[in-house]
């Protein structure tokens with residue numbers, strides 16, 4: 109099985125796989141933003157070759173984010189390219205937008221099937237770059253995402269502490285109900301959720317290897333997030 113997300117996984121987000129050695133000290137995986145890279149498939153091919161001689165190189169979570177979901181990929185061949193990524197040994201998880209699966213797009217279902225056949229995990233994600241939806245909606249979105257994939261992911265935008273708290277509450281509720289979720293509030297008001305949500309069960313955190321190249325608003329740099337998450341997990345009471 110690929111990345112299992114059975115405990116917290118810190119993903120170093122990058123468009124450049126040559127950054128992997130610099131991230132290894134702090135991260136568990138690389139989130140490769142294929143949509144922001146110039147030759148993503150060639151880069152994966154080169155990475156796979158490198159991994160053969162570097163056994164401790166980190167596994168990849170491949171994302172080919174659609175323009176309509178905050179990324180830069182057009183829908184022309186986007187999911188086909190994502191499916192193609194699953195044939196590389198280093199790719200142990202892919203991220204598919206919930207909206208694509210919901211719409212019943214054949215390419216989305218095919219990408220999910222390709223992942224299943226190759227023991228690659230599937231993160232099903234939803235984003236809101238403007239606001240934090242009502243808690244009931246966030247619960248529904250995450251529950252549905254979990255039905256489609258191994259992890260349901262929700263990134264929303266906080267404008268105040270109340271928004272951030274709502275995301276943490278939903279994270280706790282879904283985790284307590286036995287779901288594997290990954291959550292974060294984007295934006296400055298939500299930054300701290302990136303460190304705190306793992307305490308409530310969030311399975312994936314994202315941070316850029318190079319701080320100037322954040323892939324979402326409000327991200328901490330990788331070293332900072334690694335340290336915050338570790339401190340909170342080590343210092344806190346048991347998660348029960």
Ligand SMILES: O=C1C[C@@](O)(C(=O)O)C[C@@H](O)[C@@H]1O
Pocket residue numbers: 121139141171173203233263292293294313314315323324325327
């Ligand atoms: O979906 C996510 C989460 C994210 O948007 C964040 O807020 O950290 C960063 C993206 O790179 C990733 O694909």
